[in-house]
Amino acid sequence: MHQKNTTLKACALGASLLLALAACGSGNDSNAAAAVGVSDSALVFDSAKYTTINVTIDGAQVPVRWYREVCYVAKPVAMAATQTALNGSSTTIANTACGYQSMNIFVPESAAASNDTALYFAVNNSGWFASYIRASVADGASFDSATSHVGAALKAGYVFIDVATRSRGVAAADGSWPGKAPAPVVDAKAAIRYLRLNDARMPGSASRIVVNGTSGGGALSSIIGASGNSADYLPYLASVGAAGIDASGQSTLRDDVLAINAYCPITDLGNADLHYEWLYTAFGTRAAVGRNPNPSGSAQLAAKFSAYQQGLKLANSDGAALTADNMMDQIRQEVIRSAEVYMAAGGTIPDLGEAMPYTSAGAAKSYINDWLDVDNGARKVVSLDMEKYLKFVATQATLKAAPAFDQTGMSVTAASGESNLFGTDSQKYSNFTEYGWDNNDAHGDGIGYDDTGITGSRHFSLAATPIMTQVKLVNPMAYIGTGGSSGADTAPYWYVRHGTRDRDTAFTVSINLARALQADPNVQEVNYRLAWNQPHAGNYDVPEAMAWIAQALKAAAAKGL
Known part of the structure; x- marks a missing residue:
């Protein structure tokens, strides 16, 4: 890996970038075609165009090169200066030309000459909303690497990249809505292709991209990881002037990635309403917590889950078919495993009837444990009452009205969901x-x-x-296991977390994602767990996640990936 990258850099020194790309291939991709993308000449990275800033990580000063708002497409969509959020609040953006299709690149000075350090690729699409360019690193900032994934990534010597993408809700200057699916996936892939194209000129290795995201960003991370190199996206990539698309519309670059670090992914949107209603009506949870405004709709949607689940043809943790009949037991097993991992690490879980403390938005809170009986001495779960557990989850945050995700235009919900992604x-x-x-x-x-x-x-x-195509293009379940030239190249390493207190999306979604990945022969490792006592959130386990990333990078290097 290091040798390939060095060879390309040496080749680039003796020719123009485009000639080097044509003669030597692109990035670290040994299978790259000699053809040049029609937009490649407009997407040359300027390695000298940076500002040096200083940050403090764990008390030590770290100089960082900041490549500001690098536009990763040749034909960005001009955006309206005023953007309106779902709640009606307005924001004025400064970069109307490429503010939703650019990235901030932060390179610790210690890695500036590295050919093979990882690229930590952070997508910031909460709730699948469009992500305007942001800077997670600022001059004078201070980070604790035990709690900040930004500080931990920089301390590890990784290149940290904040990626902006179009997605739902973003308004163009011409009054159109250019963030419709698959726009966020297309933009993320275009950013990856930019990194592949310019691998010879940039620090780090575009063969070692680790994608991080939470919620909608976790979902975006998942589809990026599942759909690598799929030809399905080529027309969309060509339309925005992405790197590595030739005059015939074929790809000259790869857009697969090495590893995914995803939290509470809101994915499988076309079926997410079925998941949600099945989970929260199986034990009458909606009625029990007084959140059942559409009982007929809940029942209709829940009734469709069994056939959908059977059609996936997944296996559970014991190797048997994963169906609606045993899915609740799978959730139960995952919650038990979560609690036992927590206790094994030194955590203590209150007994039945006692207050269970947690922290939310910096404030200490608690709830009464009426659903989990544990033996802290033996670090084992004695029993778990699933009916009471789901009721507990539903009291942590108000359940979404049915349908939970495709809600817009229905007076029964008075909400919106993800409908404006389509x-x-x-x-x-x-x-x-x-x-x-x-x-x-x-x-x-x-x-x-x-x-x-x-x-x-x-x-x-x-x-x-276009709807069914759009639904497919944002759904990792449509690509995992399709394999190779006829389908997609799924990322080989996956770290997926979903909090045990998360009511935003059903646990069945992440379980299915994990089981599908585990069945894909091209996937090397799936580190999946329900994260103990966590809500709909991410990056709460920085030391563990970063240790996993380091291990995945080491394993990939050993395998020549």
């Missing part, structure tokens, strides 16, 4: 499930049976309707 760029949103479409009662929005007279089943089957 539809054409001339539509503010579109329902993306049959239930959402058929039950949309917002007259005049042009969406749903009420306005079109067309059922969801019929609408989504029409060739002119």
Whole structure:
């Protein structure tokens, strides 16, 4: 790996970048084609264009090179100066030209001459929302590497990259909505391709990309990791002037990555409502916590989960078919494992009837443990009451109304969900499930049976309707295990966490993701766990996650990956 990178850098010294790319290949990719992408000449990284800033990590001063707002596409979408959030609040952005399709690159000075250090690629799409360019590193900042993934990555000598992407809610200067799926995936892939193209000119190795994200960012991380090099995205990449797309629309670069570090991924959106309703109606949880505003809809959606789950043809942890009949036991086993890992690490869990403390937004809080009986001395779980556990989860944060994700246009929910991730760029949103479409009662929005007279089943089957393609292009389950030239190259290393107090997306989503990855022969390791006593959040386990990344990088090097 190091030798390939050094060879390309030496070759680049004796020729222009484009000639070097054509003669030597791109980045560390031994299979790179000699052809040059039509936008490559506009995407040359300027290695001298940086500002040196100083940060403090664990009390020690660390100089960092900051490459500011590097635009990673040749044809960025011009954005409106005023962006409006879902709650109606407005934000004025400074970089309307490329603020949603650029990245801030931070290189610790100690790694500036490195050919093979990792690139820590952070996507920042909470709730699948568009991510305007941000800088997680600022001059004079101070980091504790035990709690900050930013500080820990820089201390480890990794190049830290903040990546901006279009996604739901972002408004273009021409009044269109250019963040519709698969825009966030396309932009992230375009950023990866930029790194591959410029590997010879940049510190680190584009063959050692580790993608980090939480919530919608965890979902984006997951589809990036699952769909590497898939031809499905090439037309979209060409449209924004991504690196490595030639005149015939074929790829001359790779966009697969090495490792994924994902937290509470909100993914499998096309089926997420089924997951959610099945989980929270199986034991009557919705009714028990007084959050059942749409009982008929909940029942309809939950009833479809069994057939969906069976159709995945996944295996559970014992090797048997993973079905709706044994899924609840899988969740139970994962929660027990989470508690026992916590106790094995020295943690103490209160007895039944005692207060269980936790910290939220810096404040000390607690709840009464009425669902888990443990033996702290033996570090074992004695029993777990799943009905009470799910009720506990549902009291940590109010359950979403049904449908939980495709909600827009339904008076029964008075909420929005992820519906504005889908539809054409001339539509503010579109329902993306049959239930959402058929039950949309917002007259005049042009969406749903009420306005079109067309059922969801019929609408989504029409060739002119992009929805089902959009749903696929953001769903890792559609790509994991497809393998090689006919499908996608899934990242070989995965670290996935989902908090045991997380009510934002169903536990079944992450369990299915983990089981699918474990069945993929090209995946080397899946480190999956429900994180003890954590809500919908991420990067709460920095030392453990960073140790895993270091181990994955070492294992990959040993395997020549």
